[in-house]
Amino acid sequence: MLRLLLATFALAMPLSAGEIGEAFGQGRPASSPVELARVAETLSPGEWVWAPEIAPSGPILIYVNLSDQLATVYRNGVRIGVSTISSGKPGHETPTGVFSILQKDAFHRSTKYHNAPMFYMERLTWDGVALHAGGLPGYPESHGCVHLPLEFARLLFGVTNFSATVVVAGDAAHRVGAISAGIAAPFVPAGYPADVPHLEGAWRWTPELSPDGPITVILSKSDQEAVVLRNGIEIGRGRIQLDDHDDAVHVLTLTQNPDGGRRWIYAGLPGHESEKGATLADAEIGRLRAPRPFYDRVEASLKRGDSVVVTPAPIGDGAVGHRLTIIDAMGEPKASHP
Structure with a gap:
């Protein structure tokens, strides 16, 4: 109970500059005037967009696309957030599959890797694979976990519970084998692909x-x-x-x-x-x-x-021809084009 109270308190308490640096320098915390209808692949390392108002309630599904090094968050089957990630490096590849969140710890530190901070940790396996804040160099560099921008990890931590499903798919080395993430979730809440038949009539x-x-x-x-x-x-x-x-x-x-x-x-x-x-x-x-x-x-x-x-976006495709403004850590807007 005490750990749960501490984790809840952490959602409202920003980390200090020292703690942010200790958390591997999370790239650029980014927010956005969210036209989520965009080519998400243009996000630079450390950038993310977040718009939970798009679907205020419903089951959460997180889709980690190792091929594109992106995580997409769906609520009630609708995309509410996208973030760049860094997955497992060669020899420590992030496992693929369908997972549930087993444990949550806002102030977790690794017992395996020299007490390294893993803020807003959401455990996927008992042998050490988790979602958490971590380094984002623009390529796979973790020991198997999925690294997220610090602020995105905090926001995600705040909307998930132990019923959330996490689908990890793709191939980080060869950039193939993953389903595209669009406006509507490519998976049902249980984690298997959404088999939606073509609309034959009206x-x-x-x-x-x-x-x-x-x-x-x-x-x-x-x-x-x-x-x-x-x-x-x-x-x-x-x-x-x-x-x-x-x-x-x-x-x-x-x-x-x-x-x-x-x-x-x-x-x-x-x-x-x-x-x-x-x-x-x-x-x-x-x-x-x-x-x-x-x-x-x-x-x-x-x-x-x-x-x-x-x-304005197509329902089943992550790519549309519309501009999105991303804000970097300095607060300077920059136009992102498809």
Whole structure:
């Protein structure tokens, strides 16, 4: 219990400059006005993006792509964060597979490697493989663990529990063999690949695949499709028409008026803080076109707290042609292009 209280306290307590240096100089702590619809491979060592507002609730899945040296975090099946990593060097390769988080320790130190600090450690195996803050030189250099930027490791530590699934795949040496990480998770919460059939008609609806849990709807302007996820599992997909010149990501949450009516409000994502709390106008809702049976089924399933993500990105692909601004440690914005 004492260790749990200390770990909880650590989430709110920044580390000192000395501790940061001791934690292998974590590259560049980075945040972003999160247009997560981008080519994530352009992130430089130590950079990351984080937007938990995109999916406020639901199961967490972490996908570590050894081929690309990237970790992607999904909540309720929707991408909420991406970070550069450093995995195991030759002779100490990070094992691939599907793992659960076995132990969490915000102030962990290695019993194997000279008391080395491993802040925000999340253990994957009992023989020493874990996610934790560590060095990020731009190539695999760990003894088997997955190194993360210090601040990203802290944020990830704060949203995970022992039910989170971690999928590690790919080949760091040959840069092959991993599934691309897109807006929607390529894996279901249990860790096996999401086998989503091609949409043959105008829509499909299979709520029995996940009867209960939070819903997130992704509206892709690129694909002109809507995907409905419940507890991280796809339960519906349909053709839509949503045309405008807005290439930003927007997140809306369903709330209730005092009179019991429904109301969609904007979440204030980083870079879009002015939207926070604004109500979606009826005229905006009217611009969405979808098959009526599909629309009615989705609307009937939504409840307070469910969310909609409007994105210019394709649903199943990590690459889209949109700019993202990344902030480095000096606070100097730099444009990142696909």
